[in-house]
Amino acid sequence: MPVIxxxxxxxxxxxxxxxxxxxxxxxxxxxxxxIGPNGAGKSTTIRTLLNFIFPTAGEARVLGxxxxxxxxxxxxQVGYLAGEAGYYDDMKVKxxxxxxxxxxxxxxxxxxxxxxxxxxxxxxxxxxxxSLGNKKKVGIVLSLLHQPQLLILxxxxxxxxxxxxxxFFEVLQEENSRGTTIFxxxxxxxxxxxxxxRVAIIKDGQILKIEEMEQLRSNQFRKVRIAIDxxxxxxxxxxxxxxxxxxxxxxxxxxxxDINQLLRFLSEYKLVDLWLEEPTLEEIFLHYYEKEGxx
Amino acid sequence: MTILRRELGSNLRGLxxxxxxxxxxxxxxxxxxxxxxxxxxxxxxxxxxxxxSMMKMFNMDKLNFSDPLGFYGVESFFMVxxxxxxxxxxxxxxxxxxxxxxxxxxxLLARPVSRGEIIRDKVLCWVIYMVLFNVIIGIFTWLxxxxxxxGAFSRATLFFLVLAPLFVHLIFGAMGFLSALFFVRxxxxxxMSIGLVLGLYFLNAIAxxxxxMQFLGWFSxxxxxxxxDIVNNGGINWTYALGLLLVAAVMVAVAGILxxxxxxxx
Numbered sequence: 001m002p003v004i005x006x007x008x009x010x011x012x013x014x015x016x017x018x019x020x021x022x023x024x025x026x027x028x029x030x031x032x033x034x035i036g037p038n039g040a041g042k043s044t045t046i047r048t049l050l051n052f053i054f055p056t057a058g059e060a061r062v063l064g065x066x067x068x069x070x071x072x073x074x075x076x077q078v079g080y081l082a083g084e085a086g087y088y089d090d091m092k093v094k095x096x097x098x099x100x101x102x103x104x105x106x107x108x109x110x111x112x113x114x115x116x117x118x119x120x121x122x123x124x125x126x127x128x129x130x131s132l133g134n135k136k137k138v139g140i141v142l143s144l145l146h147q148p149q150l151l152i153l154x155x156x157x158x159x160x161x162x163x164x165x166x167x168f169f170e171v172l173q174e175e176n177s178r179g180t181t182i183f184x185x186x187x188x189x190x191x192x193x194x195x196x197x198r199v200a201i202i203k204d205g206q207i208l209k210i211e212e213m214e215q216l217r218s219n220q221f222r223k224v225r226i227a228i229d230x231x232x233x234x235x236x237x238x239x240x241x242x243x244x245x246x247x248x249x250x251x252x253x254x255x256x257x258d259i260n261q262l263l264r265f266l267s268e269y270k271l272v273d274l275w276l277e278e279p280t281l282e283e284i285f286l287h288y289y290e291k292e293g294x295x
Numbered sequence: 296m297t298i299l300r301r302e303l304g305s306n307l308r309g310l311x312x313x314x315x316x317x318x319x320x321x322x323x324x325x326x327x328x329x330x331x332x333x334x335x336x337x338x339x340x341x342x343x344x345x346x347x348s349m350m351k352m353f354n355m356d357k358l359n360f361s362d363p364l365g366f367y368g369v370e371s372f373f374m375v376x377x378x379x380x381x382x383x384x385x386x387x388x389x390x391x392x393x394x395x396x397x398x399x400x401x402x403l404l405a406r407p408v409s410r411g412e413i414i415r416d417k418v419l420c421w422v423i424y425m426v427l428f429n430v431i432i433g434i435f436t437w438l439x440x441x442x443x444x445x446g447a448f449s450r451a452t453l454f455f456l457v458l459a460p461l462f463v464h465l466i467f468g469a470m471g472f473l474s475a476l477f478f479v480r481x482x483x484x485x486x487m488s489i490g491l492v493l494g495l496y497f498l499n500a501i502a503x504x505x506x507x508m509q510f511l512g513w514f515s516x517x518x519x520x521x522x523x524d525i526v527n528n529g530g531i532n533w534t535y536a537l538g539l540l541l542v543a544a545v546m547v548a549v550a551g552i553l554x555x556x557x558x559x560x561x
Contacts (some may be wrong), residue, residue: 006374052404053558076407086561090305103406142402172316256325 001026001064003150004049004180007057011044017203018044021058026183031176033196033213034185041205042185043083047156050080063150064120076104079148081139083155093138094123099198104146115141118167132159140168144175151175157191169195185257186220189221190278205279223279224253227272238265298416306424313382314428315377321492323365323438326369332361332446336376342398351500352500357523362461363445364452367436368522376460376517379495383425383464386490387471387554389481390417391554396481398561409556418472418547425464433457441542462539464476466516467492470548 004026011018017040026032037044047053049062051071060067062074081238087096097116101108110167116123119137127138136159143151151172172195176182186192192199200210226235227250237243240257254264260274266274331338331498338360350356353373391414394400403413414499436457440448471488476486495515502512512518519535 014558047560050405052401053560054556072407072409075405078405080405082401082405084398085401087402088305088399089397099297099301100402103408143405170407252364 001027001028002061002064004060004183006045006058006060008119009048009060010057011041011048011053011054012056017205018053022201022202022205022207024207024210026181028181029173029176029179030198031182031184032190033113033198033199033201034202035187035189035192040202042202043154044188045082045202046152046183046185049152050075050078063245070145076146077149077250077261079143079146081143081151081153081156081260083158085139087135087138089126089128091127091264092123092129093121093125093127095174095222096127096138097123097141100146101145106293108145111147114139114147115151116169119164119173122130133161133164135269136160137164140171143173147181151180151185152187154183155187156184157161157186159187161243165191174191195218220259221279221284222255222259222262223275223277223283224255225273225275225277226251226253226266227274228269229272232267233269238262253282298403298413299419300442302417302420303423305550306386306390306420309382309386313378314431316397317378318432320374321367321371321432321436322439325367325436325445326443328363328366329444331366343497351503352522354503354521355367355426357375358526363440363448363527364456364526367453367456368526372456372460372522375429375457376463376520377492379425379428379432379460380467380496381489381493382428382466384420384471384492386424387421387468388475388484388488389471389474390421390482391472391501391550392479392481395479395559395561400559400561404559413425413550414472414551414554418551421472422465422521425461425468429457429461429464452526452529454501455524455529457549459522459525459531459536461544463516464534465543466546469550472550473546473553475521476492476550476557505547506522 004024004027006022006024009022009024010020022041022045023046034042034045044053049060049067050069051074054068063077066075066224067074088099090252091099101112115121115221119141121137121141124130125134127135130138136156140156143153156168169191170226172182172184172234183190184196197213198210199210199213224234229249233251234245235241235253238244238255239252239261241253243254243257245252313479345355347356353369356367358368360366360369367503394403404410416455433454437450437453440453448531450453467488470491471484474487474491475481478487496517499515499517500520501508502510502515516539520531525531
């Protein structure tokens with residue numbers, strides 16, 4: 001039984017499309033990446049899974065339960081981390097955690113203590129006085145305190161400093177090794193690449209592709225800029241180049257493939273300068289997935 | 296019940312401020328009555344100078360100013376009804392709207408709690424509060440009547456005078472819940488529900504002013520709990536009271552049904 005299963009899931013806000021015909025299957029024990037640019041429909045999908053919003057068409061099951069009719073039972077076993085959440089202004093961190101814990105049947109106190117230690121949270125502080133990163137940490141603890149079977153994370157790393165991000169990923173991996181399934185939504189390809197087993201790519205409300213991580217790893221995308229004086233050099237001739245353009249004497253390339261091959265190719269030329277960067281997801285979409293989708 | 300517990304605690308300060316302000320105002324009003332009554336003749340003269348429309352609007356044509364309950368009916372009753380309705384509207388609309396306005400609704404909806412349970416707890420909190428609100432004001436007013444030398448009065452009639460506002464408060468609170476569903480922003484829901492209170496109060500005032508306009512009063516909840524009727528009949532009209540309760544219950548039920556079906560996206 002898949003932990004998340006959507007069949008033809010569609011959501012329109014009036015006439016505006018949220019998502020259309022989304023088909024997903026997330027298996028038990030998986031870390032599943034859900035990636036797409038802002039506004040692609042990631043949050044809409046998640047909110048439908050948790051029944052914050054109702055599907056226009058299609059259906060979805062989480063842990064074998066119907067997302068509309070059995071939402072309460074689903075939410076007892078799901079931990080959710082919102083992209084941007086508000087917390088009650090009149091509460092201290094400990095009040096908020098205790099309030100959340102009261103909704104669950106089991107005793108969450110010891111798990112809360114563990115998590116507060118891991119994320120180095122000051123529970124005596126009022127929630128409204130926390131920085132963005134600390135609010136995110138509170139959100140992470142809230143999503144984990146009842147030891148859920150499924151974690152749904154919407155842009156979980158925004159606002160976290162690198163150290164906390166690392167700790168968070170460690171916790172996720174630990175949770176995962178205990179059997180927790182993780183649904184990880186993000187617009188940053190690299191963090192999904194580090195963690196996930198499989199990835200679904202969504203754009204304009206539609207799933208463009210579902211890929212195994214192995215596949216995606218071999219598709220190492222790099223943004224390459226080459227400063228070169230030679231006019232003979234042609235960026236488009238390099239194997240693995242998806243897109244190339246020359247601007248003010250500098251070549252801008254989007255490269256996919258083995259970086260060593262690229263370097264071997266470039267070693268034939270006399271370069272003035274060379275930059276390798278991770279492309280943004282938008283750039284990858286623009287030049288790669290959109291073309292594939294169109295085919 | 297988790298949400299009920301939380302709401303009962305977090306809105307307590309507002310309740311105490313509103314209830315004690317009105318309770319003390321009532322207490323003070325009752326305290327000045329003996330002095331006013333002593334100057335009975337002058338008072339009559341003074342009220343005769345009031346324009347007729349004002350007399351009608353404040354029921355001064357139908358109530359005896361030198362009688363303690365008549366005095367209370369003119370001077371205090373409308374304030375409890377009107378300001379209590381505003382508080383009921385603020386509380387009713389705020390209880391639901393604040394979760395979406397402050398983006399805390401996703402926190403709540405991520406817990407294993409149904410929409411029905413959320414609105415049930417919020418409505419329960421609001422009903423308990425409105426009852427407490429009127430009990431606090433009622434006790435202070437009664438203490439005033441016992442403590443100060445106001446002369447003879449019917450305790451039963453006083454009981455109905457302090458009970459009557461509750462029915463109107465319940466109507467406007469229920470309107471607050473409904474308006475929170477149509478206006479997601481808390482400020483908009485608040486303005487709408489306070490606007491309704493003032494608009495319908497005004498409607499009733501117009502109805503009191505002119506015979507031709509009298510029918511308009513029946514569209515205003517205020518018409519059904521009228522101080523002059525209560526003092527002169529020695530009680531409230533139970534048909535009206537049950538009618539108001541029923542309308543409030545229907546509005547809350549509609550709010551509940553709508554709340555369960557709606558998209559909540561912040």
